[in-house]
Amino acid sequence: MNLNQITISSLDTRTSVRFYKKLGLKLIVDALPRYARLECPDGDATFSIHHTEDLIINKGVTLYFEVENLPKTVSDLQQKGIIFNSEILEQSWLWHEVHLKDPDGNPIIIYHAGKNRKNPPWRIN
Template structure:
């Protein structure tokens, strides 16, 4: 089994599309204003957004985008007026990350885990 894509809801898919293109995702399906789909710049995963009339309540969605160099990526995104909620943090689970929100309030984490993503020291067999 392989994860193909993740789809998130949006009140304004056009606005969300601009945001995710600014992050560096490549638009591959354009069915605006109701749906779009992106390819991630690395790997084979895809990501889509669909229009909803109301966003879900509660904690919502958290999206993790792994990059090789968190500092470089965060600085590049800040130059494009992307605002972050946190500074770059070295987490106790051995990931370096910075958090932000998209245009619908979904939480995004720009991070690097390297080998610790799939093989942390506490991994069970």
């Protein structure tokens, strides 16, 4: 089994698409303002945005995007006007991450974990 895509709801899909394109995702399906699908620049995962009139932010869901060079990514995104809610944090689970929110308030973490993403020292066999 492989995770194919994540779909989020948005009050303003056009604004959300512009935001996620700034993050580096590529628009591959444009059915705006109702729906859009983007693909991640690495791997096979896709990300879609569906229009809604009633937005409920689920505080239990966080979107994670992994990058190879977190400081460079943060710098590049800041130059594009992306606002972060934290500095780069070094976490006890061996990830480096930075926090932000999308235009609809969905929490996002951009991080680098490398081998520790799936194989931390405490992984069970």
